[in-house]
Amino acid sequence: MRPTLQTVADAVGVSRSTVSNAYSRPDQLSADLRDRILTAAAGLGYAGPDPTARSLRRRRAGAIGVLFTAKLSYAFTDPYAVQFLRGLASSAEQGRTGLLLLPLSMDDEEAAVAPVNDAVVDGFCVYCLPDWHPALAALEARGLPVVAGQKRPGSQASFVGIDEAAATRAAGEHLVALGHRRLAVVGEYFTVAQSTGPVTIKSPGDVAYYTDRERLRGYQEALAEGGVPWSSVATVNVARNGRAEGAAAAAYLLDRAPRPTAIAALSDILALGVLDAVRARGLRPGHDVSVVGFDDIPDATTEGLTTVHQPAAERGRRSGLLLLDPPTDPADRSVVLPTTLVVRATSGPAPS
Amino acid sequence: MRPTLQTVADAVGVSRSTVSNAYSRPDQLSADLRDRILTAAAGLGYAGPDPTARSLRRRRAGAIGVLFTAKLSYAFTDPYAVQFLRGLASSAEQGRTGLLLLPLSMDDEEAAVAPVNDAVVDGFCVYCLPDWHPALAALEARGLPVVAGQKRPGSQASFVGIDEAAATRAAGEHLVALGHRRLAVVGEYFTVAQSTGPVTIKSPGDVAYYTDRERLRGYQEALAEGGVPWSSVATVNVARNGRAEGAAAAAYLLDRAPRPTAIAALSDILALGVLDAVRARGLRPGHDVSVVGFDDIPDATTEGLTTVHQPAAERGRRSGLLLLDPPTDPADRSVVLPTTLVVRATSGPAPS
DNA sequence: CAGTGCCTCTGGATCGATACAGTACGCCGT
DNA sequence: ACGGCGTACTGTATCGATCCAGAGGCACTG
Structure with a gap:
């Protein structure tokens, strides 16, 4: 023994x-x-x-749980997620705490909440979950500190994030000011079905994912202000947040008439794919078609992508701090970090 | 309450x-x-x-610990590590188990072993640690199942890995057969000090990291067989496994006379950096200078890099399986996966 | 109607530690 | 000689569950 x-x-x-x-x-x-x-x-x-x-x-586990949808592989592949995790890891390390990665099933009701109920942790960090996901309720029930990057009515969770809508509103205003009137938006989580192709989004409010919903709302507002009705905006859903998927989505948009003069992608990875598709057709980004991304990952700089910068690592770091000792005052439990529109080479005046 | x-x-x-x-x-x-x-x-x-x-x-934690040296950020940045983690995550998921990422300090004696002693886990996966690291002893003491990618005399740990030396021996033989006689090797962990620059390695056996030691040994053997003495081989250490570092290391080699005709990097990331440096000098990879990598990450295909392919995800997956229920028979606790030399465009006959 | 077996539920022991009140004891000053 | 005090250590209760031997009830059998 x-x-x-x-x-x-x-x-x-x-x-x-x-x-x-x-x-x-x-x-x-x-x-x-x-x-x-x-x-x-x-x-x-x-x-x-x-x-x-x-x-x-001691009533302390020495770990915080990080919730991912389905495949963990995604987390390691997305540069934004990597940055976020780095930030989270840095404050975890400082607090002598490990990171417990927990995959949540999206289909199996059982496997969707079990990790939340079974994890030996001191708190949870919600990376990105759709509003309907059963784990969200399980999180509330468990009563541990929770930090999320999404707001949810009635939730006790802390919030560390950005003003998603304001960020895309700035991007949208930028495009409108450049004279763009025919626009398209590409994003990952518009539909439940994971497939790449055009979808109809009657209203941004219908989208189940917080970040995408808010980002769409920002674009909608900016465009509405510029006299561009939402119904005229083409929306394309992609199966996965990958460069190839972004290119495939752009193919739908570029090969139909009238071609949009600007394509807004809800992540840089997708935007880079859109750029690939634009170039593959002999079109010049920023002249024939403007492209805007979101996140400002390292490759965005290299490729001159106009995008919204958000402090990914800082989001992670602050999330960790809030989890390690949650402030008693609810007012201190919400952190909104700044974003900036970074105008580079892929956005320019609409072609006449 | x-x-x-x-x-x-x-x-x-x-x-x-x-x-x-x-x-x-x-x-x-x-x-x-x-x-x-x-x-x-x-x-x-x-x-x-x-x-x-x-x-x-129940005497079950529902998590396995993954040990990393220092910054977790590294794990998320290295494509090979990401693939490995994906594999590990897939079998963990299947076994209803989470992954607990544990950073190990390399300096502070206390922070180097504490995570091992304090982690609520059912087993540990050692990603890559130097032979002298105190955590290795702590792991033995804790008595939980351990899977490592490195062999250690007297250790109870399971092994899932490749024949590192055989892999580089094949690469070395390839270079020798192409007529190369002036060679150089670039790698990350030759010295304790984390700095980029030439180092003298009297014998591969002196290197503290298992993988690098074995890979060097493979090259040494292949070269010796081809009549190239180890003392004639230039070795460069890099501070970090990054593309820029690979380029910096190559700079030392390419700007001195006589220039090596072939450079072997111990990872693809480094090899890609070496390629950058080669091209920056107007030299043609595979003609003026041959470059060989290790790992066969996705970008290696894209860039036509000659390299050693190893099944990264499969290593992770098998590691997970062995941890989830360790076979009683020690013979079943060692898995050696196959590697293959993939010859692409960056290796060719030595220039005369 | 006693005997057998199944199903459902109970209660005490146990997992391996930490918290905290309490005891023993040496030392000091008066 | 004795109260007061600090240090070093002990013993019991507790954390929140699971395990397991066994009790009780009920149906079925001979």
Whole structure:
């Protein structure tokens, strides 16, 4: 049998508590006795207090759960997500806490909430979930601190994010000011079905994902102000947030008449794919077709993409801080970080 | 106070065990009573058995720890690591298990082992650690299943990996067969100091990292067989596994006389950087200078890089399987996956 | 009607630690 | 000699569940 505190205590001839103190509160016993205990423990092959038992008693798990939809692979592939995780990891590390990655099923009702109920963690970070996902209710029930990048009516969760709608409103105003009137939007989560192709979105409010809904709303507002009705805006859904998917989506838009003069993608990855498709047709980005992204990932700079910059790593870092010790005042539990429109080479005056 | 099993039991008028069974073993009680219990629990705001307490009793944490050196950011930036994690995540998911990412300090003795001792996990996956790292001893002491991609004398750990030396031996033989005699090797972990620049490696055996040591050994053997003494091989250490670093390392090699006719990088990322440097000098890869990588990441195909292919995702997947239920027979606890030399455009006959 | 077996539910022991009140003891001042 | 005080250590209660031997009820059998 593996040794426990008691095993060591018996071997040294002291009480269990004293052995515990030898590990957790060295100031509570003499240095001499502590040495004797640690030596005996090493001899017995005792590696220190059992983390699970300690967690139970201390009521601290030493980990925060990060919720992902379905495949974790996505998280590692998306540059924005990577930046976010880096930020989260940095504050976790500082708080002597690990990151527990939890995949949530999107179909199986059971596998969709089980990770939330079973995870040994001190709090949860919601990366991005649709409004209807059952895990959101499970999170509330569990009663642990939660930080989300999305707002949800009635939720106790902290918020760390940006004003998504204001960000795309700025981008939309930029396009309108350049004279664009025929626009299209490409994004990932417009429909539940994961397929690439044109979709009809009667109103941005219908979209189940917070970020996409808000970003669409921003574009809608900016365009409406510029006299462009939402019904004239083409919307294309993609199956996955990938460069090839962005190109495929753009193909739908570029090969039909009348061609849009500007395409707004809801992520940079997609926007880069759109650029590929534009160039593949011999069109010049920023002249024949303007392209705008979102996130400002490193490749956006390289490729001169006009996009909305958001502080990805900072979002992660602040999320971690809020989880590690949640402020009692609800007012302090909402952090809205600034975004900026970065105009580069892929946006220009609408062609006449 | 948060409700416990007992709270619910009292409310319904049954025993604690019965409430426990309602959640964990539904077949042990009547459907009717189970409904009443779950209803009462919902009414009390009881979200189900406490994961920590459950873990203690069941002796299962529902997570496996993944050990990283220092910054987690690295893990998310390296394409090979991402593939590996994807594989690991896929089998973890299947086994209803999460991934706990644990950063290990490389300097602070305390922070180097604490995560190993404190993590609530069922096993550990060692991604890549130097032989001297204190966490390795802590892992043995903890007595949990461990899977590593590196072999360590006297370790109980399972092994999932490749024959690193055989892989680079094949690459070395390829270069020798093409007539190369002046060679150089670029890698990340030759020295403890994290800086980019030439280093002297008297013997590959001196290198503290398993993979690099073995890969160097493979090159050494192939070259020795081809009559190229190790002492004539230039070695350059880089501070980080990045493309820019690869280019910087190549700069040292390309700007001195006599220029090596072939440069072997111990990762594709570095090799791509080397290619950048080669091209920046107006030299043609595969003609003036041959370049070989390792890993076969997606970009290697795109850029026509000659490299060693290794099944990254499969390594992760098999590691996960071995951790989830470790075979009793030690013979089954070692998996060596195949590698292949993929010859593309960046290697060619040595210039005369 | 006793005997057998199944189904449902109970209660105490247990997992491995930490918290905290309490005890033992040495040392000081008067 | 004795009260007061600080240090070093002990012992019991507790964290919140699961395990398991066994009790009670009920139907079925001979």
